[in-house]
């Protein structure tokens with residue numbers, strides 16, 4: 101696994117998130133209680149940008165249909181809805197994050 105620098109710790113405060121665009125993917129980076137988490141930004145249901153959703157503790161809510169993902173694991177913890185129809189999203193990919201000094205690095209395969 102290769103770790104690459106994606107941000108600096110002072111760019112993203114507790115409770116904040118940032119969209120990180122890499123060559124072949126877009127990540128959502130979140131700071132929850134001083135720990136940083138990275139998941140795919142693209143909702144596995146129909147591609148909503150999770151960055152545009154609300155971060156509520158460890159949960160990010162997809163702005164399109166309201167599926168909820170845990171930023172620690174990428175797991176879909178709650179399905180969303182299209183009008184009255186419930187939708188079930190698959191889990192999204194989570195990536196390991198490490199801090200070196202003030203650099204935030206994410207591990208990619």
Ligand code: FES
Nearest residue numbers: 143145146162165
């Ligand atoms: S696109 Fe995210 S819940 Fe539908």
